[in-house]
Amino acid sequence: MDADLLALQRGVHRIALPTPMVASVNCYLIVDRPLTLVDSGLNWGGTLDALERALRQLGFALEEIDLVLLTHEHVDHIGLAEAVARRAGADVACHERLAGWLGELPGSLEADDAWTAARIAAHGAPPLVVAAFEARMEMMRMLGSRPRPSVVLREGEELRLRDRTLRATLRPGHSPTDTVFADRGHDLQFTGDHLMPEARTTPYLVPGPAGGWRDDLAPARRLRESLGKTAIEAPTGLGLPGHGRPFTDVAAHAREQLDAQRRRALRLLDALDATPRTLFELVRRTHSELSPARTFLGMLELLARLELLLDEGLVEAHEDERGCRFSRPAA
Numbered sequence: 034m035d036a037d038l039l040a041l042q043r044g045v046h047r048i049a050l051p052t053p054m055v056a057s058v059n060c061y062l063i064v065d066r067p068l069t070l071v072d073s074g075l076n077w078g079g080t081l082d083a084l085e086r087a088l089r090q091l092g093f094a095l096e097e098i099d100l101v102l103l104t105h106e107h108v109d110h111i112g113l114a115e116a117v118a119r120r121a122g123a124d125v126a127c128h129e130r131l132a133g134w135l136g137e138l139p140g141s142l143e144a145d146d147a148w149t150a151a152r153i154a155a156h157g158a159p160p161l162v163v164a165a166f167e168a169r170m171e172m173m174r175m176l177g178s179r180p181r182p183s184v185v186l187r188e189g190e191e192l193r194l195r196d197r198t199l200r201a202t203l204r205p206g207h208s209p210t211d212t213v214f215a216d217r218g219h220d221l222q223f224t225g226d227h228l229m230p231e232a233r234t235t236p237y238l239v240p241g242p243a244g245g246w247r248d249d250l251a252p253a254r255r256l257r258e259s260l261g262k263t264a265i266e267a268p269t270g271l272g273l274p275g276h277g278r279p280f281t282d283v284a285a286h287a288r289e290q291l292d293a294q295r296r297r298a299l300r301l302l303d304a305l306d307a308t309p310r311t312l313f314e315l316v317r318r319t320h321s322e323l324s325p326a327r328t329f330l331g332m333l334e335l336l337a338r339l340e341l342l343l344d345e346g347l348v349e350a351h352e353d354e355r356g357c358r359f360s361r362p363a364a
């Protein structure tokens with residue numbers, strides 16, 4: 034059976050909302066008490082209209098929403114949450130780690146973006162690519178908002194609705210605040226951007242304590258660990274992702290993502306030899322078709338592959354005042 038229909042049978046409607054950057058972002062209406070919206074779409078022109086229209090088609094008014102539940106910090110998921118909560122008088126619920134992050138906005142976001150721009154430059158990106166990244170992030174910041182959570186969930190805590198409970202578990206890697214919500218009674222799990230079989234999960238850079246390339250690899254390592262946990266711990270069968278269609282067998286898809294990541298990592302070895310190369314030079318070899326605006330995403334993808342190869346001793350990293358380079362170890 035179609036996975037959207039399976040979700041519907043379990044009281045969950047998927048609403049795909051438009052965005053200017055990616056094809057669409059999912060929010061989900063849980064028909065329960067409180068009436069709950071999982072994620073919100075971007076704070077962007079037609080998104081609120083599209084959400085209202087979709088709700089009306091399902092027989093609900095925006096004002097009826099009682100609770101907005103958030104999966105992670107990225108603006109395509111939290112952007113409209115503040116407006117929806119205000120219009121509907123709804124509560125906002127999220128994991129305590131996301132609540133902490135939201136409490137530091139907007140200064141934290143600008144500082145993170147400036148840090149990331151400097152790291153992209155350290156990985157050899159020319160000024161045009163760095164400027165394209167900065168422009169993209171400035172646009173993203175404008176499409177965000179600052180929802181104020183009134184329900185803060187600790188790790189493993191269950192959010193009780195009338196007919197179900199949703200257990201909040203961190204699965205960081207795509208961002209530091211990725212949270213999955215498992216509803217065991219209905220055999221489903223909101224996986225956010227942690228696991229979405231139709232759209233590859235990118236580990237975004239975040240500042241860390243280790244310094245240099247070690248920090249840059251940390252999100253990819255966390256994503257790999259998180260997928261490993263989902264592969265063995267996923268208690269539920271139906272996955273409801275942040276982008277793309279729902280899917281059955283969450284654990285099997287987590288394993289498949291790990292396998293695919295490994296296959297892609299091994300393919301990267303073809304682009305590497307004993308000559309140290311920057312991440313930007315490598316991305317030109319493997320993703321020569323990328324526009325300046327998307328080169329940054331290709332660099333993140335390669336970092337995730339390098340993390341795995343470095344972990345297995347197949348690649349060496351070198352960093353000095355000229356920047357960071359990667360090579361195959363001399364035989």
Ligand SMILES: [Zn+2]
Pocket residue numbers: 058107109110226275276
């Ligand atoms: Zn997303």
